Amino acid sequence: xxxxxxxxxxxxxxxxxxxxxxxxxxxxxxxxxxxxxxxxxxxxxxxxxxxxxxxxxxxxxxxxxxxxxxxxxxxxxxxxxxxxxxxxxxxxxxxxxxxxxxxxxxxxxxxxxxxxxxxxxxxxxxxxxxxxxxxxxxxxxxxxxxxxxxxxxxxxxxxxxxxxxxxxxxxxxxxxxxxxxxxxxxxxxxxxxx
Amino acid sequence: xxxxxxxxxxxxxxxxxxxxxxxxxxxxxxxxxxxxxxxxxxxxxxxxxxxxxxxxxxxxxxxxxxxxxxxxxxxxxxxxxxxxxxxxxxxxxxxxxxxxxxxxxxxxxxxxxxxxxxxxxxxxxxxxxxxxxxxxxxxxxxxxxxxxxxxxxxxxxxxxxxxxxxxxxxxxxxxxxxxxxxxxxxxxxxxxxxxxxxxxxxxxxxxxxxxxxxxxxxxxxxxxxxxxxxxxxxxxxxxxxxxxxxxxxxxxxxxxxxxxxxxxxxxxxxxxxxxxxxxxxxxxxxxxxxxxxxxxxxxxxxxxxxxxxxxxxxxxxxxxxxxxxxxxxxxxxxxxxxxxxxxxxxxxxxxxxxxxxxxxxxxxxxxxxxxxxxxxxxxxxxxxxxxxxxxxxxxxxxxxxxxxxxxxxxxxxxxxxxxxxxxxxxxxxxxxxxxxxxxxxxxxxxxxxxxxxxxxxxxxxxxxxxxxxxxxxxxxxxxxxxxxxxxxxxxxxxxxxxxxxxxxxxxxxxxxxxxxxxxxxxxxxxxxxxxxxxxxxxxxxxxxxxxxxxxxxxxxxxxxxxxxxxxxxxxxxxxxxxxxxxxxxxxxxxxxxxxxxxxxxxxxxxxxxxxxxxxxxxxxxxxxxxx
Numbered sequence: 001x002x003x004x005x006x007x008x009x010x011x012x013x014x015x016x017x018x019x020x021x022x023x024x025x026x027x028x029x030x031x032x033x034x035x036x037x038x039x040x041x042x043x044x045x046x047x048x049x050x051x052x053x054x055x056x057x058x059x060x061x062x063x064x065x066x067x068x069x070x071x072x073x074x075x076x077x078x079x080x081x082x083x084x085x086x087x088x089x090x091x092x093x094x095x096x097x098x099x100x101x102x103x104x105x106x107x108x109x110x111x112x113x114x115x116x117x118x119x120x121x122x123x124x125x126x127x128x129x130x131x132x133x134x135x136x137x138x139x140x141x142x143x144x145x146x147x148x149x150x151x152x153x154x155x156x157x158x159x160x161x162x163x164x165x166x167x168x169x170x171x172x173x174x175x176x177x178x179x180x181x182x183x184x185x186x187x188x189x190x191x192x193x194x
Numbered sequence: 195x196x197x198x199x200x201x202x203x204x205x206x207x208x209x210x211x212x213x214x215x216x217x218x219x220x221x222x223x224x225x226x227x228x229x230x231x232x233x234x235x236x237x238x239x240x241x242x243x244x245x246x247x248x249x250x251x252x253x254x255x256x257x258x259x260x261x262x263x264x265x266x267x268x269x270x271x272x273x274x275x276x277x278x279x280x281x282x283x284x285x286x287x288x289x290x291x292x293x294x295x296x297x298x299x300x301x302x303x304x305x306x307x308x309x310x311x312x313x314x315x316x317x318x319x320x321x322x323x324x325x326x327x328x329x330x331x332x333x334x335x336x337x338x339x340x341x342x343x344x345x346x347x348x349x350x351x352x353x354x355x356x357x358x359x360x361x362x363x364x365x366x367x368x369x370x371x372x373x374x375x376x377x378x379x380x381x382x383x384x385x386x387x388x389x390x391x392x393x394x395x396x397x398x399x400x401x402x403x404x405x406x407x408x409x410x411x412x413x414x415x416x417x418x419x420x421x422x423x424x425x426x427x428x429x430x431x432x433x434x435x436x437x438x439x440x441x442x443x444x445x446x447x448x449x450x451x452x453x454x455x456x457x458x459x460x461x462x463x464x465x466x467x468x469x470x471x472x473x474x475x476x477x478x479x480x481x482x483x484x485x486x487x488x489x490x491x492x493x494x495x496x497x498x499x500x501x502x503x504x505x506x507x508x509x510x511x512x513x514x515x516x517x518x519x520x521x522x523x524x525x526x527x528x529x530x531x532x533x534x535x536x537x538x539x540x541x542x543x544x545x546x547x548x549x550x551x552x553x554x555x556x557x558x559x560x561x562x563x564x565x566x567x568x569x570x571x572x573x574x575x576x577x578x579x580x581x582x583x584x585x586x587x588x589x590x591x592x593x594x595x596x597x598x599x600x601x602x603x604x605x606x607x608x609x610x611x612x613x614x615x616x617x618x619x620x621x622x623x624x625x626x627x628x629x630x631x632x633x634x635x636x637x638x639x640x641x642x643x644x645x646x647x648x649x650x651x652x653x654x655x656x657x658x659x660x661x662x663x664x665x666x667x668x669x670x671x672x673x674x675x676x677x678x679x680x681x682x683x684x685x686x687x688x689x690x691x692x693x694x695x696x697x698x699x700x701x702x703x704x705x706x707x708x709x710x711x712x713x714x715x716x717x718x719x720x721x722x723x724x725x726x727x728x729x730x731x732x733x734x735x736x737x738x739x740x741x742x743x744x745x746x747x748x749x750x751x752x753x754x755x756x757x758x759x760x761x762x763x764x765x766x767x768x769x770x771x772x773x774x775x776x777x778x779x780x781x782x783x784x785x786x787x788x789x790x791x792x793x794x795x796x797x798x799x800x801x802x803x804x805x806x807x808x809x810x811x812x813x814x815x816x817x818x819x820x821x
Contacts, residue, residue, distance in 0.1 A: 060457045060466040063296075067267035067462045071411055077266050077462075078405035079303060090296070090376040091342055093455050093470045093478055156403065179267070179418075181428060181464030182457060 048104060049126035050166055050190035052084065052174060054097035058184035061088040061095035065176035065185060072167065072175045080156065083164040084176060085149075097185075100151040100164040102128055108152050108163070111144030119161075122168065125192050129165035137161060197225050199409040200262030200717040205238070206306045206328060208321060210393050211252060211313030215328040220307050226720060227808060230261025232290050233685035233734040234308055235276030236741060239288060240812065244745040249280035249385070250367065250392035252314040258301075258358075258398075259309075261687045262718050265302035265406025266414065269428060269689035271460040273298040273381075279624065280369040281385035281515065283582035283604025287623040288741050291386055292684055293358075294460035295379030300356040303402025315394040322352065323400045333396040337365060340508035341374040342479075348399050355401040361510025364391035366573040369580045370515035374507060378468055378480035379460065382512040383605065383624055385580075409719025417712055426698050428465040435691070436482030437469040439499060441489030448496040449473075460689070467691060473497070477504040487517040488563065491524065491544070495552040498543075498559030505563055509571035515580060518599060518606035519566075521766075522581045526595045532588055538575045539565060580604055599766055601755035607768045610755070612637055613664060614649075614672035616774065617786050620753045621673070623742060629690045630680045636672055642696045645705065648672040664770060666778045670786035678731035679706075685734055686714060733807045736790075736799050740812050743798055750797030753783060793819040 066082035074081045084099035106128045112119035118135040121128055130141075130152075137160050141152045152163040166187060167174045177185045197203050197220055205218045228237040235257040247253045256277050263270035272294050279289035301309070304325050311321070318333040336344050341361040348357045356375060364371035364387030371387030372380040381387075390396075408414050421427040437457060439446040453473045458480040459466035472478035473496075481503050488502025506513050524544055526532050534542050543562050547554030569575030577584045582604040585596035601607050601616075605625035609615055615633050618626045636643040636650055643650030649668040683693055688710060698709040707724045714722045722730070742748035758764055760774045787794040791803035802821050804813035 058456065060459060060470075062459060062463055062466055063461050064267050064464045070405070071267060071408075071415065074405075075411045076405035076407050080403045081405065088296075090458070091345060091479070093458065093472065093480075179422070179464055181466060 046104065046121055047124070047126035048191045049102040049122075049128065050187045050192075051102040052097070052099045052164060052166065052176065053186045053188055054099070055184045055186070056094070056096055058182045059086070059095040059097070060182050060184070061086055061090060062181070063088075064179050064181065065097070068175045068179045069164075072170070073162070080153075081162070083162060098147075098149060098151060100128070101147065102126070102164075102166075103146070107144040107146055108141035111140040113138060113140060125166075125168070126190060127165055127168050128163075129168055130161055130163060132160040132162065135160035197221060197262075197718075199407050199719045200266075200714075201225055201230070202302055202305045202307050202404075204306050205308040205310060206323065208309065208311045208328075208330075209313045210311060210315040210319070210330070210395060213315075213330055215330070217306075217326070218310075225262075225307070226718075227730065228734055228737065229682075229685035229730060230264070230307055231259050231272070231274035231292070231685040231687045232276065232681060233730075233737070234259040234261070235274055235290065236288075236734065236737045238308065238310060239276060240737060240741060240744075244288065244741050245278075246745055247278065249278045249286045249389055252393065253312065254278045254389060254392075256311040256386065256389050256393065256395075257308065258311075260298045260302055260307060261685055263686045263688060263713065264298050265462075266408065266717060267462045267464075268418070268713075269460070269463045269465065269692035270687060271296065271299040271462050272684075272687040272689060273301065274684050274687065275373060275381040275384065275386045277386060277389055279384035279386065280367075280388050281383060281512070281580055281604060282624060283580060284586075285746065287603060287746055288738075289384045289603075289624040290628075290684065291381040291384040291624075292628060292687070292690075293373065293375060293379050293381040294463075294689065295356070295375035296461035297356040297358045297375040297379070297398075297400060298687075299406075299461045300400045300402045302406055303404045304400050305402065305404050309398065311390075311393060311395065314392065318394050318396050320348065320397040320399060321395065323398065323402075324352070324355075325401070325403055336396045338362060341510050342377075342508050344397055345374075345376070348397060352399050352401060355399045357397050357399050359397035359510075360387040360390050360395075361508060361571065363510040363571040364388050365396070366571060366578070367391055368511065368570055368573060368578045369583070370512040371571075372510050372512050374510060376480070377458070377470075377507060378482055378485055380507070380512075382484065382514055383628060385512070387510050387512075408717045410716045413716040414713065417709075417716060421698060421704075421709070424700065424704075426700075428463065428692060434467065436467045439469075439481065439486045439489050440483055441486040441492070441499060444494050445486075445489045445492070445496045445499045449500070453496075453500070463689065463692070465692065471500065473500045476501050477508075479504050479507055484513040484517065487513040487520065488559075490517060491520045492559065493544075493553045495554075495556065495559055497556035498552075498563065501556075501560055501563050502567075505567050509567055511567060511570055514606060514608070516567075516570075518581050519570075519577050521599050521606070522585070522595055523577075525598065526592060529595065531591045531595055536588065537577060537584075538569050541565075581606075597756045597758050598764055601759055601769075607764070607766050609634060610759075610769050612672075612770070613666050613669035613774075613779075613782055614676065616755060616759070616770065616779075617669060617673035617782060618676060619755050620783070621677070621739075621786070623738075623746075626677075626680065629683055630676045631690060632676045632679055632695050633672055635695045636676075639696055642699060643672075645699075645701050646675060646695060648675050664772045666775075666782045669782050670789050673786055674789050677735050678728055680731075681734035681738070682710065682727065682731040685730075686710065688713075729807065733809060736804060736807055736809060737812060739792075739799050740804070740809075740816060743818075744816060748797065750783070750787070750795065753797055 070081040318337040320333040344359040453471040457466040458468040458470040468480040468482040485503040489499035492498040543553040585592040640650040
């Protein structure tokens, strides 16, 4: 996976190799090989979460996704408070999207000292989400994220960490997908548990 | 503070002569009354005393304003440039020019509603704005680079920033030089690129890590959701015009099927009204409307069309005036008023390759376009100062060719197809149709026109866009409506194409005025009801008129268009289909002043009217008729 980085002496690789058989299987079956697999996670017990897919050939780089995202989650329009980030090259006409991949074995979750209170996994949908009210903004999740740049970020004032949670609980699903005028975004179905 | 939401609350004030940068409180300029964009630019210009200096004088301010909606998701990433316009002819006038792209949004996030640039740097510089950190940097290495190269170079140095730049045309004081952000997002008319060049300012680089705040984000989101549900939230219509070359087939079809890569447009707008094309060997970039300037006269050459667009953007030249250059050159040479050599050209495909399909090979067009555009951008071409000034030098016969196509102020005829449009032209300081296609809409859609109380039936929008009937009755109503709305569009701001009278048309619950009123209220937290909103548009127009009176001695006698429009049908598809009738015209103009509440004899606003509009402070500085 091009977006995946090897950092701090290849930690990601080591964790991958020491992952449990179950986690490896899930990873391979769902095509998320390369996402970091932490040893403690019982990945098979977590439903495969939906995640945002970006169709680069359709994207116009308009950033509606980012502005709608920050407006919905943070009540302001902002590029630095958006859960996703469009990397724009308007003169080349090329655009890519950085957003949380909802790793099946989430190292951000493993790294969180307040896991299940601050960084949580939705048992029903598998979505990894942050409960801002409980977050101490220690930044462990940001450091643990295997992607570059990290898909978990801290607010500028270090009040809490934030990342994409697919607008968990929003009636019409992720707001970025709903308002993308170019139909360049979609949420994968995931396997929500009944 | 009045401007807690929507506005950033600060104006970045830069004096290039002294190298000084400061943040000035926005509230000093009555933002609740003049909003932003054109309104704010005009208010700042008024405060500066509407200086009677030449466009290239250091005291001519280069004004750049966004508005309270800029930064919110939607068709709001727009900025307006203002100042004394070098393109205006024969007199340089205070005018305006808008652009979109990402720069306006970035400026808001950096914490500014406007940038005011005064003075002149000794050597080439660029302005770097990173939130509150503002510096003036050496641009010696950028001087001479084209607009694409400049953007690439500056973004490499300042990642994630947005760049507004001039090309060689602006550096060399071409009077129709543009400011460009990304590709095809240009402040085109006015020649403000040359104002920037005259200040030795190559570019403005902005990176903003702040936010746009709204008083009521939930209301904003529910408004958008409601319109999305109704199928009205930026779903096309007028906006779709610009995605494909406007010059029509075969160019449009060839470009669409072979070279279209994706859609493009302004930041934060889901519609994306431009097309992004990549033609190997020529280049890639965006186009939306006047970018088809060469396509209109290129007789089917896609290569010529595309090179015309890419090269003009890189060199930083106004496409609309280039269309005027072509119309003027072709008509003048055909009528033997002047020769191609008089225009500094060795060969013109339209004459030298007239018998060949598509007026010759791509190479022929390439050679012509590079000769013409480089000559203009480098100041060598007699046309570098615009068609009006070129014609004047060549004499009366050439002036006649110019007047055929240029109704007023040195701007090429554009949508001048009915009497309201003629009134609008006559009372502005540049061609008004950067931002007032509303009239065409009214002409073609009686239901919409009736709803807003204006006449209809004088424009046919489909087929070939020719006017079908010229009538004077109630023409002043459309002109006033459109001017007020134009003032709002360019101040809130909201995209012209996304705010036509037929958008959000579900009366009585919803129409474009109600929509704008609700959006502005949700964002600012101030109650801009429809009446207050409309009065704001009217106020902005009155301030512009006050500037015309104070700085340019504007009188009723100056409110006119070229005499040719009264004498005959002008051979231009952007023009009226019958000559204006002098008597009926004068009556319509009188009714216009009366509807405006101005003095019909002088054409000046009255003290009483300005006071009603809350503009006593403005009225006090003018010697105006009382009632």
